Every structure is written in structure tokens, then in C-alpha cells.
Amino acid sequence: xxxxxxxxxxxxxxxxxxxxxxxxxxxxxxxxxxxxxxxxxxxxxxxxxxxxxxxxxxxxxxxxxxxxxxxxxxxxxxxxxxxxxxxxxxxxxxxxxxxxxxxxxxxxxxxxxxxxxxxxxxxxx
Numbered sequence: 001x002x003x004x005x006x007x008x009x010x011x012x013x014x015x016x017x018x019x020x021x022x023x024x025x026x027x028x029x030x031x032x033x034x035x036x037x038x039x040x041x042x043x044x045x046x047x048x049x050x051x052x053x054x055x056x057x058x059x060x061x062x063x064x065x066x067x068x069x070x071x072x073x074x075x076x077x078x079x080x081x082x083x084x085x086x087x088x089x090x091x092x093x094x095x096x097x098x099x100x101x102x103x104x105x106x107x108x109x110x111x112x113x114x115x116x117x118x119x120x121x122x123x124x125x
Contacts, residue, residue, distance in 0.1 A: 029091045029110060036105035041086070043074040049099040050077050051087060056095040058114040066098070069120050073100075 036042070041049060048066045052059040059077070067075055080087040080095065090099060090110070100109040100123045109123045 031099070031107045031110040034090055034099070034107040034110065037099070037101045037107065038086075039105075041076060041078070042101060042105035043076075044103060046070070046073040046103055047101045047105075048073055048075045049090075049101065050075070051080055051090070051092045051095060051097040051099075052077055053080055053095040059096040062096045062098060062115055065115075065117055066120055069117060070123075 037047060037049065041047070048070065050059060050063050050066070063075060063077060066073075078086060080092055086092075090097070090107075094112050096113070096115075098109075098111040098115055098120075099107050101107045111119060
């Protein structure tokens with residue numbers, strides 16, 4: 001019984017450490033170091049890209065807030081299952097992951113998770 005408790009405790013500790021490492025790694029991605037959006041994604045205007053999954057519950061509300069806050073920009077939704085190449089290129093590990101790119105395709109901001117309005121509105125063009 002003691003061995004089982006030790007194994008469960010070690011498994012839980014590994015899971016917690018792995019979760020914290022992934023969160024730290026995601027938070028330390030500098031959007032200015034990311035490559036420009038490819039031509040099939042970037043539009044002629046500033047572009048918001050929302051990376052989603054089939055079961056993402058917060059992706060819809062994030063897209064609605066972006067459309068309300070910045071109605072003149074293009075808004076593109078990319079399912080990571082359909083474009084794993086882009087998910088790897090932009091270090092997407094959590095849905096939603098949101099990118100903001102200027103009209104030239106250069107990424108200026110990257111957000112992970114259920115992004116509050118004030119953070120979305122803080123993006124400068």
C-alpha cells in the first residue's frame with residue numbers, strides 16, 4: 001500500500017511539474033521572434049489569427065471579443081488539427097492561442113488562453 005501511495009505521489013508531482021513547465025514555455029515565446037504569417041493566412045489588412053481545437057470552449061467568446069474590439073481587422077480561425085504545420089511554427093500548445101499580425105504579416109502580439117478584453121485592446125498597430 002505504501003508503494004502505491006509513493007507511485008501516485010510521484011506521478012502527481014511529475015504531472016504538476018510538466019504542466020508548469022509547459023505554461024512557462026508558452027509564456028516565454030516572444031511574438032517578435034515568430035515568422036511572418038504565410039500568404040494563405042495573412043490578408044491585406046491587420047489580421048487576428050485564433051488557433052482552435054474541436055472542443056475549445058473559450059475560442060468562440062475570444063473571437064467575438066476580437067471582432068467587437070477591432071472590427072476593421074481580418075479575423076481568421078485555424079483548427080490545429082487541419083494545420084499542424086502552422087501550430088508548430090507558432091508554438092501553439094493551448095487553445096485558444098491568438099496572434100495579431102500587421103498588414104505586412106509580421107506578428108506583433110501573441111496571447112494564450114481566454115484573453116481578457118484589456119489585453120486584446122492593448123495591441124498597438
